[in-house]
Amino acid sequence: MQRLKTRAQFQAALAGKTVAKTAHFALHSCALDAVMAVVPQGVSPLLFPISGVWLGAMAPKRWAKRAVTRNAIKRQIYNVSAEFEHTLPQHAHVVRLRAGFDRAQFLSATSDKLKAAVRAELQQLFARAGVPTP
Structure with missing residues (x-):
């Protein structure tokens, strides 16, 4: 599995359709051959x-204020x-955090409780995308 690194790669993947949503996450996907239609001017x-x-993986500051929380969420995404790599189609995918986790419920930025909640919701996200559980 390759990781998206450039802004243009993220923009191309986000321009695709939203495959699945959960309370906190959204999965965007774009076919690699369809990327040519959305490449911005002046970009290779x-x-x-x-x-x-x-x-x-996208975890904006708007939804996760602390860097340690954003990094923990991104690690869980990857x-x-x-686990689902062999079942994913050969597309560009972006998992985007679209809502914050309640800081009153998850006091520590890297608590085991938060990691378990994120992991369970990500598994649910991939299941909603039609990806069979490994």
């Missing part, structure tokens, strides 16, 4: 030089997606 058309599964 070779956004994805290698065919395969591409994945990016770990859970690795």
